[in-house]
Amino acid sequence: MTEPVLSVENLSVRIAGLHILQGVSFEVAPTGVTVLLGRNGVGKTTTLRAIVGLTPRNGEVRGTVRMGAQSLLARPTHRLVRDGLGYVPEDRCVFAALTVTENLRLAERRGTTPAYDKVYALFPELDRRGRQRAGSLSGGQQQMLAIGRVLLNDNRLLLVDEPTKGLAPKVVTEVAEVLERVAESVPVLLVEQNLAVVRRLAKDAVVLSAGRVAWTGDAQDLLLETALTKSLLGVGSEVPVSARSEPGLRAPQSRTKGGSA
């Protein structure tokens, strides 16, 4: 059994008095893509942001999050990132007023050589459009930039939040291809709504529901169980949730691989 790269234990987040996460626990395997699923507004983004320390000030975070031996929650975001936690936020968040090159240059760090070769090999478009303002890039190009600037540095884990949101099918495939290649060398915790992308990339899955983990296990297994995906994600066949699948919901941790508490 290999050690997980990230372990989240009993993570609770309250924002403005609302209990958004209520004791979420899961692990991210040291290789491949772990996908974090759940209906809209269930708290997937909140989870990722809590991990990188970007919970808003009126929010309150409890629990433990560990990357290797290191505890994350008490440390400032920029330190976590420098220690190898790459974060690609929802809605890209590129700096619209800066050029593509400037966006990339921001991610450079003293004492390390930025891997421009790697990034430009993955995204030749970024090289060609270096002087264009990031705000005028297409959605897909902005997503490439958002991923690219994180890949300039070595990472121990990537957190990627809905990279295919609002993209055309062809671009979705491109992004998925890139993530597939990235995941060969770095573990990825991916939030993704597009089940085709999940099917293609994900090894493990964690499903959130009502502020808790409702299901963890092998991603491909999850996708086979239409009743389960329907009830947890609101997608899949129209078959109503059968009584048979209920126990699986009640005992969320029963299918967890490995020995998390």
Add this chain to the structure above:
Amino acid sequence: MTEVKSPEVPAPPAAVPDELTPGHARWHGLRPYAPLAALVVAAILPYSTVNLPGIFEGPLNSPGTLQLLAICLVFGGLAAGYDLLFGRTGMLSFGHALYFAAGVYGTDVLVTRAGLPLWQAALLTVTGGTILAALLGAVALRTVGIAFAMVTLAFAQVGAILVARDFGGLTGGEEGLPLDVSGLPAALVGVTNTVNLYWLALAYLALVVLVVHRVSGSPTGRVLAGLRDDERRIGVLGLDPYRFKLVAFTLAGGLATAGGVVYCLIVGGASPHVTSSELTLSLLVMVVLGGPGTRWGPVLGGILYMYLDHRLTAFGTSDAVNNLPAFLSHPLSQPLFVLGTVFILAVYFFPGGLASLRTRLTPLTTALRRR
């Protein structure tokens, strides 16, 4: 600062919510009447000839002391009104002095220049000030947060400019405009009648406290509190934040104008100081020092601030301070230096202001009582 146990402020015990001091059923039954008792004490205060050396210069019923107390009471009311915006709705206005100044100058100009009887001047002024607040609020509230603060500051600056530049020779410019007392009711004129002005100020304070209390207890008040805590949630409920904020802004503006009317009578005229942005800033200081969003905190803060502002000037020129080395005595002779510093410390160490002091002391007092 602890020496300020001036008799007009026995009210604070009532400010503490019931759950904070358990036990003592007898006291519990009386608690609702404490503000009333405070009011009565404050009302009969002028009949006392007690001398409090060091705290006031003359006996309590001397005109000088009464005038100082009256000013303190007006600012207590003004701060309570401002708290309707800042503490209870979360609006950071930097232009509240404008409505106060409108009250001061409105009354003064209408009485002195237009020769209107006082009651007409006061009525017109308060109406005008309220309308002014509604109009400017309607524009300023299109912005939120810091931009709102800057816009209100800019509007207040217009007031300052209008007064200072003395358009049409109405305001007396830098010199200010002494109130023409010939047409005023005799009971409000002259040193011997200062006590009436004191009562007027007390009535004003009581009115403001009553209005603010009523409003914050009403459904509207709960919406305002909701706006302060999380504006989005109010929007989600289908309520229009803009309207509620405008109501609060207009009401607070009207109350401030009324305060200006009273102040104008107490000091017998208007001076450009009341239009300065410094005055708004000190309102903010009063509220924060007292405890924003609490019933008595802002009142106490306003009273205490004005008292200190006046008394520190005397303190600054006293022998005790003059005998200190220059690097200490010079700053200490500046009331604003002392108050500004106290304010900064309060922001860091007493975020709840004076009102929270009691809560913090509760464990101590209960411990003492148990012995």
Add this chain to the structure above:
Amino acid sequence: MSTVILLTLTGLGLAALYFLVASGLSLVFGLADVLNFAHGLFLGVGAYATWWAAGNLPGAGADGLGFVVAVVFGVLAGSAVAVLVELVLIRPLYSRTIEQVLVTVGLSLAGVALLQATWGADARPFPRPGWTRDVTSVLGAQVPNAGLLLIVAAAVVLGALLAFLRFTRYGLIIRAGVENREMVTALGIDVRKAFTLVFAIGGAAAALAGALGSVYFGTVSPGQGGSLLIFAFIVVVIGGMGSVVGSAYAAVAVGLLQQFVNYYGTSGLGDLCVVGLLAVVLLLRPQGLAGKVAHA
């Protein structure tokens, strides 16, 4: 014609003063979300430090190179005070916007009172080189040299600021941080170092405004920063918070409007027009002329 030129140049002189104060305010606000009421204090510190240096600092004086030394000293003092304020008072309240504003309010009250306690409430004559009292003939208009000095200084500061924002790594961080501070930290950058830096820059620019403004007015007094600050706030809002270029445009608009209306209308009317302009801009474009974007 010469009146128009004179008004234009004096208006630009005023604009220069506004810009020097507003550019720092705007960057501090744009990056760190701090509405800095203590900015007027930096201006006062700059003015008094220059004044003090001219009389007391060896090598400094009221004329020639000595004057330059005195101004440099004033600018450094203003910058140092600004950095101190950021590190000691603002930083512990990081991201608690309202408390930060309150602290700067307290500081502005206490700081001005401290200046007053130390050097008295009355205006004092300001040491200035002889040539700043003269006038230069520009296309027939007799323009005070002190005003021209302000314009030149502001233009240099504008150029330097833009070059800094455009070509340096910290400039890049500041531009990015104005747009989205959180994402800057998510790229592994300690954005708070940039906060200190903008305070230093803003403090220096304000101190320069204090020194050169005092040359222009011929006197220095503790409350000088206060009224200037309000117009600087207006400039910041009109120009768009966080935009240096926006501040420059807005400063020119405000300075010229004020000067021309005050001359052709009644004195004081120009000031009112400025507030009117603010109201109009806010109604049409709540985010200001340039929005919340630091332009290079």
